[in-house]
Amino acid sequence: MPLAEVMAQICWHIEDRLPGVTCSVLTVDRSGTLHPLAAPSLPEAYSQGLDNLAIGPKVGSCGTAAYIAQPVEAHDIANDPRWAPFPDFQAAALSLGLKGCWSSPLIDDSGTVLATFALYFSTPRGPTDEEREIVRVCLHLCExxxxxxxxxxxxxxxxxxxxLTGLPxxxxxxxxxxxxxxxDPGSWAILIMDLDNLKTVNDTFGHSMGDRLLQEVAARLSRFAVPDSAFRIGGDEFALLVKDPARLEDIGRTAGDILEILAPAVDCNQFSLIPEATIxxxxxxxxxxxxxxVRHNADLALYHAKESGRGGFVKYCSDIGTRITAHMSSIESLDDALQEERIEAWYQPIVRLKDQRIVGLEALCRMVSPSGEIISAASFADAASDARVASVxxxxxxxxxxxxxxxxxxxxxxxxxxGVNVTAVDMRGGRLEETLDRFFADDGLRNRLVLEVTENVYIGDRDKHVAEAISALxxxxxxxxxxxxxTGFASLTHLLELPVDSIKIDQAFTTRLPGDEVSCTIIAGLVAIAxxxxxxxxxxxxxxxxxxAKLQELGCKIGQGFLFARSMPRAEVAQLLxxxxxxxPHSIPFFVPQASVPKQQSTPAQAQDWPLPFCQNI
Incomplete structure (x- = not known):
């Protein structure tokens, strides 16, 4: 039974055995405040009148017994000095025919008073020996x-x-x-917060530091939340249930206040960690x-906030839901295509400009729809950004x-x-070398493989893991x-830090040729540096x-584009090769060169030359 029902049963048994006696049990909380627990024969109004009454040396029989941790006998409630400071309670007891009161404290092993067990008498008197023995046994049952x-x-x-954090x-x-x-529109809101740098802290400083970061974030959220409620709902996720009208007026400002209280560094012995969060x-x-x-909508908003740029806040609107639903549908379609083996590699030739012969290929991903339609990678690039799908x-x-x-x-x-495109997920995931060992164990094939990474992977989001992975490869x-x-965060100085074998100039520069002098200058300079x-x-x-022709004039030796060929399946590219x-030695150029392009004989590279520096084979 619940505790209140057990206490009520004990009270009934005593009252049944001792006519003229009424029982009452009050609990005492850690702040020293009384709360009614069981008093089955007393009016509800009388018991509730004692709720939240602070204990003290002159607080009736029960409040005094709890305060001094000793039994208190009030033989005559009407004239007892411990009842006098509370005339309303005194009058209420007397009006119910309660003339005397004996209250005993229930004390645990640590000496803390948990409750008071009181017998009210219908005549002015104290307890008899039989009543003392009954209460002694009852106190043990109560314990x-x-x-x-x-x-x-x-x-x-x-x-x-x-x-770990003590939060709900x-x-x-x-x-x-x-x-x-x-x-009731606008009556409450949910904020969901993701701690962005927990994995980095765990990997760099150890899980004990990550736990310390979580505990401090939880403590700050808990203090901020009042009068609302904060929760830890996952490894690095927290939630705030907002009902405060002032906070609901501007939920964006509320989220900003959370980010502000999280901003100060967390002191972790010799380290200082700054919580990084998205809401x-x-x-x-x-x-x-x-x-x-509503909870699902908050999750979608968090997902969108992390996709669009971590460290900020996004409030859900229906447009977000539509975009994310489309994104998830795209991921599902790509996942289905992978499982059903409807992903193919198509190839676009890479051509030596001086004689228009193919020196390489770029492998481009294509999805075959269930109806047989060929879908380019641009159509499912958003889905390919998902970490799990990208790796597969x-x-x-x-x-x-x-x-x-x-x-x-x-x-x-x-x-x-x-050339095959790889992503930041591949570089950081630790599985790329293992994959290469499985499919390119043959050195003859491995030496003809080029992994293409974009600036955002290699420079914009550069970290030590990417650098180490590239160096190892x-x-x-x-x-x-x-x-x-x-197209991204290009910096030529970064090429000194992280050297590459080849640089592919984005078509944004090529399309401006031959007349754009700025593009010509950039390309010529880049060729010289390379x-x-x-x-x-x-x-x-x-x-x-x-x-x-202009690219040749600027010193660029290799080109790729629709002038030579579009991407095509394996069988067609074999014929082109x-x-x-x-x-x-019998190959022909892709087209008849213009007069400005010097006509040169083909100088084919030999297969055994490929282990030499990459550019010597062009």
Whole structure:
């Protein structure tokens, strides 16, 4: 039974055995305040009148017994000095025919008073010996009942409280919002916060420092939350249930206040850690089916906030939900295509400009729809940004490319080298080398593989993990190309820190040729710098003979674009390689050169030359 029912049963048994006696049990909280627990024969109004009464040396029989931790006998309530300071309670007791009161404290092993057990008498008197013995036994029963209650309460507390931070946990959060009213727009809101740098702290300083960071963030949120409630709902996720009208008036400002209180560094012995957080929020608008819908909207807002730029706040609106739903649908479609093996590698030739022969290929991802339509990578680039799917997609592409390279080599078809795009997820995930070992164990194939990384991976989001991964790959014979150079956070000094084998100039520069002097200057300068670094330059997006001629004039040796060929499946590219391969002495140019382009004989590279520095094979 619940504690209150157990106490009520004990009171009834005593009252049944001792006519003229009325029982009452009051609990004492840690602040020294009384609260009614059981008094089955007393009016509810009388018991409630004692609620939140502070104990003291002259607070009736029960308040005094709890204060001095000793039994108190008030033989005559009407004239007892300990009742006199509370005339209203004194009058209420007398009006109920209660003339005397004997109160005994219930004390635990630590000496803390947990409750008072009182017998009211209908005549002015103290307890008899029989009553003292009965109360002694009852106090022992009460002690057992309270111990059971506290054990149960502790189990419930642990079930509903996060052990590390002391905040209510995910289960508590779910129960807290379960019965919230969704018919009153703007009456409450949910803010969900993600601690962005917890993994970095764990990896760099150890999990003890990560725990310290979580505890400090939880403490700050808990202090800020009052009168609202904060919860820890996941490893690095916290939630705030907002009901305060002032905070609801501007939920964006409330989120900003949270980010501000988190901003100061956390002192962790010899380290100072700065919490980095992103927040998504949703305010109930009145058309949600349940509180879980509002919670889901807050999750979507957080997801969007992290995708658009960590460290800020995004409030949910229906447009966000539409975009994220489309994103998730795209991920699901790509995931289905991977599982159903509807991902293919198509290839676009990379051409030596001086004689228009193919020196390499870029492998481009294509999805085949269930109806057979070929879908370009640009159509599902958003889905490919998902970490899990991106890793599987890269593995599938490398597997396919390795198979195709082996087929061409066995058929004696010259393909030069093949470039494959990889992502930041691949570089940081630790699985790329393992994947290469599986599909490119043959050094002959590995030495003809080029991994292409964009500026955002290689420079904009550069960290030591990417640098270490690139260094390890180059040390094992894999070439690295910097793709789409000039579209992100380009800095030539970074090429000194993280050297590459090839630089691919983005088509944004190529399309301005031949007349744009700024583009010409940039390309010429980049070619000169690349030569000093032992790297070669490839111009992307070559679409006209005039552009190809100008690139040659600027010193760029390699081009790629629709002027030569679009991307095509393996079978078609094999035919193209047979006609235009650089190692084929009978190959022909892609088109008749303009007069401004000097006509030169093909100088095919030999297969055994590929382990030499990359640019010497062009």
């Amino acid at each position: 057992l009942a309270f111990a059971h209650h506290f054990r149960a309460a502790d189990r419930e507390r642990r079930a509903n409280t996060d052990a 946990n995910r289960g508590s959060f779910s129960r807290a919002i379960a019965h919230l009213n969704c018919d 998504g929020g949703a305010v109930v608008v009145g058309d949600e089916a349940s509180a879980d819908a 997609l890269t593995e599938r592409m490398l597997s396919t490319v390795a198979r195709d390279m082996k087929v061409w080599r066995d058929l004696g078809i010259d393909f030069g080298y093949v 180059r040390g094992r014979g894999v070439r690295i190309a910097l793709d789409d150079f000039g 030569e000093k670094l032992g790297a070669c330059v490839t111009a992307e997006g070559v679409e006209t003979p005039a552009q190809a 047979a006609r235009h391969g650089a190692e084929n």
